[in-house]
Amino acid sequence: MIETNDLSKQFNNNFWAVRGVTLDVQPGQILALLGQNGAGKTTTVRMLTALLAPTRGYARVAGYDVTKNPKEVRMNVGVLTEQHGLYLRMTGDEYLDYFGKIYGLDAQARATRSKYLLDYFGLAEASRRRSGEYSKGMKQKLALARSLMHSPSVLLLDEPTSAMDPESSRLVRDEIARLRSFQRTIVICTHNLAEAEALADHIAIIYRGKILLNGTLDELKRRVLGPMEYEARFADAFDASGLSLPPGVEVVSRSETSLKFRIESPQVANPKLVHALTSMNAPLISFHEVSRKLEQVYLKTMAEAQGLAYAA
Amino acid sequence: MRRNWEAIWMVARREFVDQFRDWRIVAPMVLLMALFPFIADDTTQEAIEFMGRFGGNLILERLVPFVILVIGFFPLSFTLVVALESFVGEKERGTIEPLLSSPLDDHQLYLGKLLVGIATPLVFSFVSIVIYLILITRRDVAFPSFYLLALVLLLTFAHAVLMVSSAIVISVQATTVRAANLLASFVVVPVAFLLQGETALIFWGNESVLWYAIVGVTLLSALIVRLGVSHFRREYLLGREIDTLNFKQLWLVFTGRFVGNAESIRDWYAVELPETLKQIRRPLAIVLLLGVAAVAASYLWVVVNVPGYLDISPEIENRIKTLVNQNLTDLDDLSGQISAPVLFYHNARAVVIMLLLGVASFGTLGVTLFLVNMGLVGGVLGGASLLGVSPGLLFAAGILPHGIFELSAVFLSVAATLKAGALLVTPQQDKSLGELLLVALADWFRVFIGIALPFLAIAAVIEVYVTPQLLQMIVPYF
Numbered sequence: 001m002i003e004t005n006d007l008s009k010q011f012n013n014n015f016w017a018v019r020g021v022t023l024d025v026q027p028g029q030i031l032a033l034l035g036q037n038g039a040g041k042t043t044t045v046r047m048l049t050a051l052l053a054p055t056r057g058y059a060r061v062a063g064y065d066v067t068k069n070p071k072e073v074r075m076n077v078g079v080l081t082e083q084h085g086l087y088l089r090m091t092g093d094e095y096l097d098y099f100g101k102i103y104g105l106d107a108q109a110r111a112t113r114s115k116y117l118l119d120y121f122g123l124a125e126a127s128r129r130r131s132g133e134y135s136k137g138m139k140q141k142l143a144l145a146r147s148l149m150h151s152p153s154v155l156l157l158d159e160p161t162s163a164m165d166p167e168s169s170r171l172v173r174d175e176i177a178r179l180r181s182f183q184r185t186i187v188i189c190t191h192n193l194a195e196a197e198a199l200a201d202h203i204a205i206i207y208r209g210k211i212l213l214n215g216t217l218d219e220l221k222r223r224v225l226g227p228m229e230y231e232a233r234f235a236d237a238f239d240a241s242g243l244s245l246p247p248g249v250e251v252v253s254r255s256e257t258s259l260k261f262r263i264e265s266p267q268v269a270n271p272k273l274v275h276a277l278t279s280m281n282a283p284l285i286s287f288h289e290v291s292r293k294l295e296q297v298y299l300k301t302m303a304e305a306q307g308l309a310y311a312a
Numbered sequence: 313m314r315r316n317w318e319a320i321w322m323v324a325r326r327e328f329v330d331q332f333r334d335w336r337i338v339a340p341m342v343l344l345m346a347l348f349p350f351i352a353d354d355t356t357q358e359a360i361e362f363m364g365r366f367g368g369n370l371i372l373e374r375l376v377p378f379v380i381l382v383i384g385f386f387p388l389s390f391t392l393v394v395a396l397e398s399f400v401g402e403k404e405r406g407t408i409e410p411l412l413s414s415p416l417d418d419h420q421l422y423l424g425k426l427l428v429g430i431a432t433p434l435v436f437s438f439v440s441i442v443i444y445l446i447l448i449t450r451r452d453v454a455f456p457s458f459y460l461l462a463l464v465l466l467l468t469f470a471h472a473v474l475m476v477s478s479a480i481v482i483s484v485q486a487t488t489v490r491a492a493n494l495l496a497s498f499v500v501v502p503v504a505f506l507l508q509g510e511t512a513l514i515f516w517g518n519e520s521v522l523w524y525a526i527v528g529v530t531l532l533s534a535l536i537v538r539l540g541v542s543h544f545r546r547e548y549l550l551g552r553e554i555d556t557l558n559f560k561q562l563w564l565v566f567t568g569r570f571v572g573n574a575e576s577i578r579d580w581y582a583v584e585l586p587e588t589l590k591q592i593r594r595p596l597a598i599v600l601l602l603g604v605a606a607v608a609a610s611y612l613w614v615v616v617n618v619p620g621y622l623d624i625s626p627e628i629e630n631r632i633k634t635l636v637n638q639n640l641t642d643l644d645d646l647s648g649q650i651s652a653p654v655l656f657y658h659n660a661r662a663v664v665i666m667l668l669l670g671v672a673s674f675g676t677l678g679v680t681l682f683l684v685n686m687g688l689v690g691g692v693l694g695g696a697s698l699l700g701v702s703p704g705l706l707f708a709a710g711i712l713p714h715g716i717f718e719l720s721a722v723f724l725s726v727a728a729t730l731k732a733g734a735l736l737v738t739p740q741q742d743k744s745l746g747e748l749l750l751v752a753l754a755d756w757f758r759v760f761i762g763i764a765l766p767f768l769a770i771a772a773v774i775e776v777y778v779t780p781q782l783l784q785m786i787v788p789y790f
């Protein structure tokens with residue numbers, strides 16, 4: 001569980017890197033933290049690991065206050081840092097064993113756990129080689145394995161797949177999804193919007209240290225892009241001039257063989273709309289939601305924040 | 313508790329093993345370690361031949377312990393890099409963050425690094441020493457007694473702890489490995505001087521005096537470790553600032569503390585200075601106590617012991633008295649001898665030196681110097697009493713008039729030095745080490761400029777123009 005209230009950080013050059021971040025992530029939930037370079041994602045994560053002391057506000061992670069019980073917080077958190085931070089002269093095996101020891105695992109647990117993780121991430125063969133010889137993505141996978149060694153209840157992942165090939169990112173995504181099903185609390189900082197869309201239950205967009213938006217994907221779409229849009233497609237040209245629209249429905253665009261609607265509350269309006277269409281004998285092929293990507297939400301939010309026009 | 317040591321050991325062990333995996337580190341170290349005893353052995357032989365020609369048995373007897381001390385020091389200076397880069401190196405390589413995010417305590421990390429830092433050079437030092445000891449069994453030179461050998465090894469150990477604990481402080485505070493290496497001289501050079509002093513002790517002193525060196529060095533190391541642990545902040549090690557020295561910022565912190573909220577000089581004297589004085593009440597009490605004790609102890613020592621060394625016959629006593637009388641009666645004031653400004657300058661300089669030594673040693677060396685001075689005063693009084701002059705009278709006429717100002721100035725300054733030293737080893741949440749140093753200095757300068765300098769100036773004038781007159785007046789009563 002992660003709860004923050006007005007979490008803020010000012011560095012000693014008087015720069016406010018994070019301003020008033022309030023978050024709430026429950027077990028079994030994944031929060032994706034999105035934002036430009038330098039927006040304050042890593043700084044936020046570091047405060048959640050009790051590495052940086054908040055200048056203002058408070059944060060509870062895994063049930064502990066980051067300022068009062070930093071050690072307990074660190075014990076229960078697994079962090080994938082922005083830089084992998086491996087000791088390059090150690091082998092993969094030794095590295096996981098070392099961190100296992102730091103987290104107080106016994107020899108048996110360390111051996112099983114590290115074998116499992118190395119196998120899972122496809123590093124078993126490389127486990128006896130020094131990590132200095134690994135490729136960039138392999139290093140990142142080993143670092144991720146490190147953060148999972150002690151099966152932490154809270155996971156903070158700073159750009160977990162930035163260096164990985166598509167297969168490996170898929171593996172990592174699956175693992176993250178699996179961990180969610182085990183009631184872990186997970187925060188991911190990422191620039192990969194598809195990944196955020198695929199994984200996250202909640203999405204927060206941070207801009208210059210402030211949270212601009214925070215909510216589920218659907219909520220964000222609604223708030224940023226307006227009510228949902230649905231499209232009806234017809235087999236032949238269909239004259240819709242006589243169509244009586246239920247309340248809360250408007251036509252956004254039309255062509256001979258299609259109609260696009262903006263609908264306030266689809267649950268209420270859609271059955272009526274479909275009924276109206278069929279009762280006019282419209283040659284309906286499909287009636288579906290127009291898909292809107294997180295990318296649109298993100299770009300529009302960013303453009304607005306910077307006072308620019310957003311061209312969809 | 314057990315878990316605590318395990319954690320410290322874990323941090324140390326990883327690094328210890330790690331560095332021995334790199335032949336670029338190991339090879340030169342092993343080479344130097346192996347080479348140096350042979351060179352030293354050769355030098356020993358030269359010395360034996362030289363002494364054989366010119367005599368000098370005591371020197372020969374103490375030669376081996378001296379060489380051991382040097383051999384021990386040598387690897388310390390070149391393996392200091394292990395400690396110097398312990399934190400800042402990890403910071404530069406980016407490996408520090410996972411470690412800092414782990415549940416290790418600050419002191420576990422710190423002491424773990426300290427342990428590797430100490431163990432690595434000691435491995436080399438002690439192996440070198442053993443090789444040397446084996447080599448000299450072939451030579452015609454006295455093998456040091458077990459006691460002396462143990463003392464020298466202990467001293468080498470103490471040097472290692474002192475150098476490494478300072479190096480670790482540097483490593484935490486420095487922003488780059490390069491900066492840390494540049495700062496290394498501030499560790500190596502003082503210890504090299506210390507080594508010279510200890511060499512003097514070995515050749516000319518009673519070997520038991522070495523215990524003082526061991527205790528002194530250990531105490532200082534303990535203070536440095538304390539300073540290091542109390543100023544260890546994970547946050548600094550993630551800092552992104554590069555090496556920039558912001559003089560303006562430093563100056564602002566310093567003057568801000570020095571001036572305080574005062575709007576005028578009068579305000580400053582009425583509010584700010586008393587505030588600082590209030591803070592040094594306790595150190596002042598300690599300094600007073602120590603000062604009086606030092607005067608009394610050295611007075612007693614002189615009165616009790618000196619007659620045993622010197623045989624002061626009444627005849628000599630008379631000769632000294634006449635000499636003093638003649639000198640004093642011709643002397644209306646000291647200005648022919650020394651001018652008041654020069655005297656003032658000397659005293660002010662002495663106070664500043666006490667500060668500098670004090671800052672370098674958390675107050676301890678400053679206080680030591682102060683005690684030596686107090687001891688001298690006691691000694692002079694003791695000498696006077698041996699000559700039959702009333703020490704009370706001498707004190708009242710010859711010391712008190714200017715001493716009231718001079719001693720107050722010295723007492724207050726030393727108390728401020730002590731306070732500054734104590735401030736440095738006390739954990740402070742909100743200030744960095746550099747800031748704290750500036751604050752401590754600013755407090756000290758408040759006392760120095762606000763009280764000590766004016767008092768020293770008055771004292772100098774009195775000492776040059778008034779004291780001689782007073783002494784003349786009491787001469788008849790000698």
Ligand SMILES: Nc1ncnc2c1ncn2[C@@H]1O[C@H](COP(=O)(O)OP(=O)(O)OP(=O)(O)O)[C@@H](O)[C@H]1O
Nearest residue numbers: 011017036037038039040041042043044550551552
């Ligand atoms: N130790 C520090 N001292 C001073 N400023 C810092 C420090 N750490 C971060 N900053 C500043 O805080 C801001 C936020 O940095 P942060 O690393 O949190 O960004 P981020 O969102 O993780 O960016 P990225 O996507 O590039 O990783 C940046 O402007 C950065 O320059």
Ligand SMILES: [Mg+2]
Nearest residue numbers: 041042082158
């Ligand atoms: Mg970042």
